[in-house]
Amino acid sequence: MVNEFENTWAIILGGSSGLGLASAKKLAENGMNICIIHRNTRIELPEIEQEFEEIKSKGVSFLSFNLDALQPEKRQEIISQIKSEIGSDKVKCLIHSIAKGSLKSMTAENSLTNDDFILTIHAMAISLHDWTKSIFDAALFHQDARIISFTSEGSLKPIPNYGAVSAAKATLEAISRQIAAEFASFGIKSNCIQAGVTDTKSLQLIPNSEKIKEIAIKRNPFKRLTTPEDVANVVYLLCKDEAKWINGTIIKVDGGESL
Helix, strand or coil, X not given: CCCCCCCEEEEEECCCCHHHHHHHHXXXXXXXXXXXXXXXXXXXXXXXXXXXXXXXCCCCCEEEEECCCCCHHHHHHHHHHHHHHHCCCEEEEEEECCCCCXXXXXXXXXXXXXXXXXXXXXXXXXXXXXXXXXXXXXXCXXXXXXXXXXXXXXXXXXXXXXXXXXXXXXXXXXXXXXXXXXCHHHCCEEEEEEECCECCHHHHCCCCHHHXXXXXXXXXXXXXXXXXXXXXXXXXXXXXXXXXXXXXXXXEECCCCCC
């Protein structure tokens, strides 16, 4: 079998769980080398290391950094290390799966503040541009690179306690489109995946998440939630040669939930 991803890497921001981890596993299964940047506590690390061992078992090269991807100096430190580790290989895919933000109500006693919005939008949107530009400046991108980020229906529809994240997702989509336009001449394509409701750790942090899941199952024509593997399959498809003309769009991966 020909390895279509030979000598290429995926850099995954927030790849220790959820959509990022599922994407790492899927790409590794198909021969892409994996670099995961994550931020986890010591207590969480044993379970995460087991997941990483599964990725390594696919026979690909693997790097991981348990560092804050949102700090400029850490970002540069990581990219310098990646550059020295991967040699002449190139970054075929950058996946943005950072889920860090405020889930406060606008009207509660401890309500959303400007700082909450700024933190959330920086973490979940602006960091996509930061990492894209830093990897680009380091000349690490493949001549046919793919940038993939994860948005949600909340970018268009109000959801209780989701105000800051909703603003971040809308910003993320705008940045993704701009990258698609301005980096196209360098062979870089940028797209967002709008996943249906997926039972991840990030979802479980949202107040009334059980109710959200219940409603999603009722709405979905297939009467089930979206899985991380459903999303990872589309990440893989977007990295294939046949997807090189998909650029600057939002792809729904929800089984028809948003209908």
